[in-house]
Amino acid sequence: MTFDHLSPVLSDALTARGYEALTPVQAQVTEAEAHGRDLLVSAQTGSGKTVAFGLAMADELLADGRLPFASAPLALIVAPTRELALQVSRELGWLYAQAGARIATCVGGMDASRERRALNQGVHIVVGTPGRLRDHLERGALDLAALRVAVLDEADEMLDMGFREDLEEILDATPATRRTLLFSATIPKPIAQLAKRYQKDALRISTVGDTRGHGDIAYQVVTVAPADIEGAVINLLRLHEADTAMLFCATRDNVRRLHARLVNRGFAAVALSGEHSQNERNHALQALRDRRARVCVATDVAARGIDLPSLSLVVHVEIPRDAETLQHRSGRTGRAGKKGTAVLIVPYPRRRRVDAMLRGAKIEAQWMPAPTAADVRARDQERLIEALLAPVEHEADDLELAQRLLAERSPEDIAASLVRAHRATMPPPEELIDNGPPARGERGERPDRTPRREGFDDSVWFRLDVGRRQNADPRWILPLLCRRGHVTKNEIGAIRIGPNETLFNIPLAIADRFAEAVERTAGRDGGEDDSGVTITPAPEGSSYPPRRDKRPFKGGPRGDGPRKPHGQGKPGGGFKAKPYAKGKKGRQG
Structure with a gap:
């Protein structure tokens, strides 16, 4: 295809590259009204901006x-990262x-x-x-006069x-007659100020629609x-089996740890972060x-600007800090008209923020549970059957070997061996924690009570200092208890979530061991979603939690001063509590 409005050398280059049509941003910057003018362009990641300003x-x-x-540069392009x-x-x-x-x-x-x-x-x-x-400019190696x-x-x-500061020093060293093209995914106030200072009568071009999410993702x-x-990361990689996948973490340490975990599990993985040299x-x-x-x-910075044609899966292992970071991360896939998938992994306590x-x-995003090991195995079976049933021309040597195998073994044995050999080449999926029945509501609203389990008649009750008002949910409380108490999920009985506290029971036979483990691990959790949660034995006489409090909530948020213990001031209350008097008169201490 020819592009009549472009220079012949550029038209030939685009045709040789396989271009059939220009992208919207490429078409707009080459229109007649854009010729010779400063441009302020906002376009989505992966929309062909590099070729656009090249044209x-x-x-x-x-x-x-x-x-x-x-003898001196005619054009200067400044980019944020090496890649x-x-x-x-x-x-x-x-x-x-x-x-x-x-x-x-x-x-x-x-x-x-x-x-130089x-x-x-x-x-x-x-x-x-x-x-x-800026370094070359200050040393005199970069001459911007022309x-x-x-x-x-x-x-x-x-x-x-x-x-x-670097950008301002560079632009101040350029001639006033230069043409300035400013490309950005968004135009916040600092960008507008920069454009006002260094551009003249700039033509505003925007190909970003009302929906900021990329249409091909x-x-x-x-x-x-x-x-x-x-x-969940391992199961997602195994479920999709993408030609190329990119996983985003927030820090170098997390990149290093996840990369080591994947390599140990048999994935062909590489790492990119600020600690790696350019080589x-x-x-x-x-x-x-x-x-x-x-x-x-x-990490976000290391992956900025990477363009891999085979990249079809982006996984946000750690939640992006804002919508702009989400857009830039996800924009590594779904480029040049190809389809891609972006998956956010969200711990249960942080669903509201992501929503x-x-x-x-x-x-628009589809909310779903993490793929289980059974889901991965089922998808493996589908892929294996598709591969084996695909039409193919067999070599004579292959047919001869097949005849020898059939003479020695039954077709069922040969097929089973083939399946086993196929599975041995792939990393095994992970068995995730069973979170029980799905919660009510599209976003997983917390159930008030969990059913009493058999075999826990002789048990001891413990208490967490978080409840419904602190976003307590059995689906993240369960793994927390397993990790802090060094028990399995089958050793945890009923979980009762109240307004400001949660009670759960542990079999009497392991209650002492659980309490010792909880005391040893106090303060070691360090997790963003679990830190600050205190586990203590429930007050004496709490063999069964009190009924749900139906009265209106009168206190402030958790941590805003002393709270009345559950049941205080009511005859026959479930907990023993010290007297607490209101007002100045009679206040203790």
């Missing part, structure tokens, strides 16, 4: 289909190959002396990160990362117990492109 700056660079001789800068350099390389473009990449972690030599030899386009570009166009890619991310929310997060990052990305690795565990974030971002 937009052609008027300033090309003369009769060629780039002129240049994004390298990706931009590759994209512009094929786009301007026929025009004879010389492109230099200046990013942290690479050999600065080699970059490339700049001294003369280049047409420079692509780099703010810190390295610059015709400056591009800020992912400007919102650069400001979030604290590069405002299916969003899913998997709810789990806090102790089952890593198990290590390049090797990891090349392993993903070569299909030697299929899973990438990364609010999705509503605010106008993203």
